[in-house]
Amino acid sequence: MAARNPTDKTLGESLRERGVSRRGFLKFCAATASMMALPPSMAPAIAAALEQAKRPSVIWLSFQECTGCTESLTRSHAPTLEDLILDVISLDYHHTLQAAAGDAAEHAREQAMAANPGEYLVIVDGSIPGPDSNPGYSTVAGHSNYAMLMETVENAAAVIAVGTCATFGGLPGANPNPTGAMSVMDLVKDKPVINVSGCPPIPMVITGVIAHYLTFGRLPELDAYNRPMAFFGQSIHDRCYRRPFYDKGLFAKTFDDEGARLGWCLYELGCKGPTTYNACATMRWNDGTSWPVEAGHPCLGCSEPRFWDAGGFYNTVSVPTSASGVNVLAAGAAGAIVGGAVAALAKKQTKTAVAHRQPVTVEELEAKL
Amino acid sequence: MSELTLEQGRAQSQDAPKASELTLERGLAAFRAEVDGPVAAFFSSCVHCGICAQACPFYLETGDPKYTPILKLEPLRRVWENDFTLWGKIKGLFGLNHKVTDAMLAEWEELLYDSCSMCGRCSMVCPVGNDLALMIRKSREGMVQAGHAPEGLIAASVRAIQTGSPMGLQWKTLAVQINHVETSSGLKVPVDQPGAEYLVLLSSMEIINFPEYLEAITKIFDHAGVTWTLSTECFEATNAGIQIGNKDIAAQLVERVVAAAETLKVPKVISPECGHAFTAIRWEGPNLIGRPYPFKVFHIIEVLDELRASGRLKTEGMETDRLSMHDPCNLARKSGVIQQQRNLMGLVAENFVELKEHGKFQWCCGAGGGVSSNERAEPLKMAAFKRKKAQIEEVSPERMVTMCATCRTQLEEGLEEFNMEIPVVGLTEMIAEHLVEKN
Numbered sequence: 001m002a003a004r005n006p007t008d009k010t011l012g013e014s015l016r017e018r019g020v021s022r023r024g025f026l027k028f029c030a031a032t033a034s035m036m037a038l039p040p041s042m043a044p045a046i047a048a049a050l051e052q053a054k055r056p057s058v059i060w061l062s063f064q065e066c067t068g069c070t071e072s073l074t075r076s077h078a079p080t081l082e083d084l085i086l087d088v089i090s091l092d093y094h095h096t097l098q099a100a101a102g103d104a105a106e107h108a109r110e111q112a113m114a115a116n117p118g119e120y121l122v123i124v125d126g127s128i129p130g131p132d133s134n135p136g137y138s139t140v141a142g143h144s145n146y147a148m149l150m151e152t153v154e155n156a157a158a159v160i161a162v163g164t165c166a167t168f169g170g171l172p173g174a175n176p177n178p179t180g181a182m183s184v185m186d187l188v189k190d191k192p193v194i195n196v197s198g199c200p201p202i203p204m205v206i207t208g209v210i211a212h213y214l215t216f217g218r219l220p221e222l223d224a225y226n227r228p229m230a231f232f233g234q235s236i237h238d239r240c241y242r243r244p245f246y247d248k249g250l251f252a253k254t255f256d257d258e259g260a261r262l263g264w265c266l267y268e269l270g271c272k273g274p275t276t277y278n279a280c281a282t283m284r285w286n287d288g289t290s291w292p293v294e295a296g297h298p299c300l301g302c303s304e305p306r307f308w309d310a311g312g313f314y315n316t317v318s319v320p321t322s323a324s325g326v327n328v329l330a331a332g333a334a335g336a337i338v339g340g341a342v343a344a345l346a347k348k349q350t351k352t353a354v355a356h357r358q359p360v361t362v363e364e365l366e367a368k369l
Numbered sequence: 370m371s372e373l374t375l376e377q378g379r380a381q382s383q384d385a386p387k388a389s390e391l392t393l394e395r396g397l398a399a400f401r402a403e404v405d406g407p408v409a410a411f412f413s414s415c416v417h418c419g420i421c422a423q424a425c426p427f428y429l430e431t432g433d434p435k436y437t438p439i440l441k442l443e444p445l446r447r448v449w450e451n452d453f454t455l456w457g458k459i460k461g462l463f464g465l466n467h468k469v470t471d472a473m474l475a476e477w478e479e480l481l482y483d484s485c486s487m488c489g490r491c492s493m494v495c496p497v498g499n500d501l502a503l504m505i506r507k508s509r510e511g512m513v514q515a516g517h518a519p520e521g522l523i524a525a526s527v528r529a530i531q532t533g534s535p536m537g538l539q540w541k542t543l544a545v546q547i548n549h550v551e552t553s554s555g556l557k558v559p560v561d562q563p564g565a566e567y568l569v570l571l572s573s574m575e576i577i578n579f580p581e582y583l584e585a586i587t588k589i590f591d592h593a594g595v596t597w598t599l600s601t602e603c604f605e606a607t608n609a610g611i612q613i614g615n616k617d618i619a620a621q622l623v624e625r626v627v628a629a630a631e632t633l634k635v636p637k638v639i640s641p642e643c644g645h646a647f648t649a650i651r652w653e654g655p656n657l658i659g660r661p662y663p664f665k666v667f668h669i670i671e672v673l674d675e676l677r678a679s680g681r682l683k684t685e686g687m688e689t690d691r692l693s694m695h696d697p698c699n700l701a702r703k704s705g706v707i708q709q710q711r712n713l714m715g716l717v718a719e720n721f722v723e724l725k726e727h728g729k730f731q732w733c734c735g736a737g738g739g740v741s742s743n744e745r746a747e748p749l750k751m752a753a754f755k756r757k758k759a760q761i762e763e764v765s766p767e768r769m770v771t772m773c774a775t776c777r778t779q780l781e782e783g784l785e786e787f788n789m790e791i792p793v794v795g796l797t798e799m800i801a802e803h804l805v806e807k808n
Contacts, residue, residue: 235496235713246498249410274497317497356402360528362531364391365513366527
């Protein structure tokens with residue numbers, strides 16, 4: 001790793017060395033532009049910027065996590081945006097992906113930090129036992145997660161928190177949170193932190209953020225949770241292909257009923273789509289093959305804060321989560337009964353009501369004056 | 370409403386005794402007729418988050434929680450719960466449900482009419498996607514039938530049906546304005562010209578308050594070589610039926626436009642610079658009359674932008690003042706006409722500054738949805754305007770530009786009320802002033 005000097009070549013040069021044609025490169029830029037919701041006219045600007053961009057040094061830190069985020073990024077079909085970006089950035093340190101081990105691995109991180117002060121990107125997956133926790137809960141090479149994060153971030157240009165553990169605490173931070181897990185943005189206050197949440201996050205969102213950073217030299221527009229608006233600007237519900245069924249009041253009541261077979265809305269089965277912001281419905285997963293709701297399962301809301309603690313996955317969004325378990329069960333049961341009856345009742349009654357509706361005449365109105 | 374029931378409805382309205390009464394029973398029946406799939410889904414999925422309150426200028430500027438949008442829907446919600454849900458029926462058996470009473474509707478009249486312009490900002494921010502503005506519109510159907518509509522809107526509806534204009538204008542008034550326009554511009558205003566490309570509709574507000582609009586389109590269409598016409602059969606497109614919330618009145622008014630367009634065989638109809646008139650004729654009309662139009666409907670801003678894009682609109686000179694723009698809700702938020710007016714501003718304004726929240730996110734001026742035709746609502750209308758005022762103060766423009774006669778009147782009145790000397794101009798008129806003179 002020491003032989004690679006990430007600042008030697010521009011992205012354009014290294015791409016051509018790898019046999020990527022000019023045409024292929026422009027196609028990639030156009031895809032990036034559309035992914036970031038930029039007008040197509042931006043593609044040449046992106047191309048120009050990426051041509052000239054130095055390969056940035058990236059240090060990837062993994063803390064209390066399941067490696068799902070890294071899996072998500074690597075389990076993609078070649079050649080993809082993910083490969084392209086990960087091959088052209090200089091990924092100088094990554095526990096799971098690097099060949100080096102032991103002392104050499106740690107030196108790679110230190111070297112990358114020393115060679116590019118103020119310019120390298122830090123990507124973090126996993127949550128961190130906070131400064132008040134026992135430092136022994138999670139360590140790498142004898143350093144506590146907290147110490148390693150703070151040391152690495154000190155001279156970074158920006159920090160990208162990847163996955164719900166790094167962005168909001170995730171599963172390690174769920175009640176009762178034995179390790180005192182905290183998110184990156186809880187700890188890093190003096191550097192730009194961008195959150196790419198999701199359990200795991202969509203791989204293209206990670207590469208999209210990096211491409212944006214390389215093109216414009218700054219991070220993209222963020223929402224209230226520091227997530228890029230381009231991907232987290234709209235709710236799952238608003239972009240869901242089952243939305244027309246919601247609007248018609250057609251809901252699957254169980255996972256194996258007629259409604260479920262007909263692809264009706266999964267709202268009553270606990271879908272968190274209305275309160276979840278992510279790009280699953282438009283980008284989908286596994287190279288655009290499918291996504292949870294298309295596979296017949298309600299959205300769990302994995303890209304939102306406190307998603308493990310925010311009530312049961314199969315409770316409807318409108319059931320108050322503060323109620324006791326018994327109440328929730330009772331409300332759920334009542335909800336199911338009411339729900340079952342509503343559609344049939346509503347249909348019949350609306351029909352009768354519409355048939356009996358008496359039109360208003362102008363004379364009747366005039367009589368009110 | 371299906372075609373069949375509409376026809377039954379018409380037959381009934383002809384046979385119906387002249388002064389049958391608008392009663393609570395009829396109101397409840399009308400509420401029930403409005404409960405459909407979306408209404409049931411919306412009420413059962415409301416999470417009581419209250420975000421709609423934060424989106425409503427009437428709530429924010431008064432601070433009174435009774436103006437929370439979802440609360441305004443309480444009568445419709447109760448009808449839905451009591452009559453359409455099993456839980457409501459069970460509660461009913463034990464006498465535990467809250468019935469909708471005449472007193473309740475009287476209390477809610479202010480909430481449904483005076484404190485809501487149906488601007489749709491609440492619908493846009495609702496996290497579960499509930500269309501609250503649509504439900505207000507539906508609730509008003511029940512209110513009218515229960516006899517709880519504001520006097521101002523009843524009078525406007527009656528005049529619209531009887532004279533063809535909610536302000537009681539007749540063709541002879543418009544004829545006088547046409548005469549003025551022809552004298553001052555030296556151009557002919559075409560009337561009842563069969564086969565013209567566009568039928569131009571006006572609103573009473575434009576005829577009386579902003580006659581410069583008619584002069585502007587006369588000049589622009591002459592400049593661009595567009596054939597157009599007015600119709601003596603129907604010159605007014607505002608729809609009091611939509612504002613008061615009655616589909617029978619609304620459908621009759623739409624039928625008049627369709628008949629006039631059919632007589633003159635025009636392929637395109639231009640809605641006036643009046644927000645709700647545009648959404649009424651463009652989006653609700655075909656549903657109201659139960660059949661598709663034989664013509665297309667445009668807002669004048671869409672037409673002007675098309676002319677601009679095809680190079681038929683040639684302008685010279687620029688406005689140097691610092692200008693800002695108010696997007697009418699019906700045009701921007703509800704119809705997606707957002708970029709067009711900015712393209713047109715780009716033609717003639719070199720110092721344009723956006724309000725912080727604009728386009729689909731803009732704040733309502735407070736006068737739409739019948740609020741301005743309802744005299745009683747005046748104090749609330751001015752309270753809601755404070756949100757717009759704060760927005761305007763933030764960017765301190767020298768003039769405001771807009772493209773809806775109601776918004777324009779409200780901006781003028783509001784700015785005057787708060788002693789702000791910022792003139793308001795119509796975008797169409799501003800374009801007309803910059804046309805390249807013909808040789």
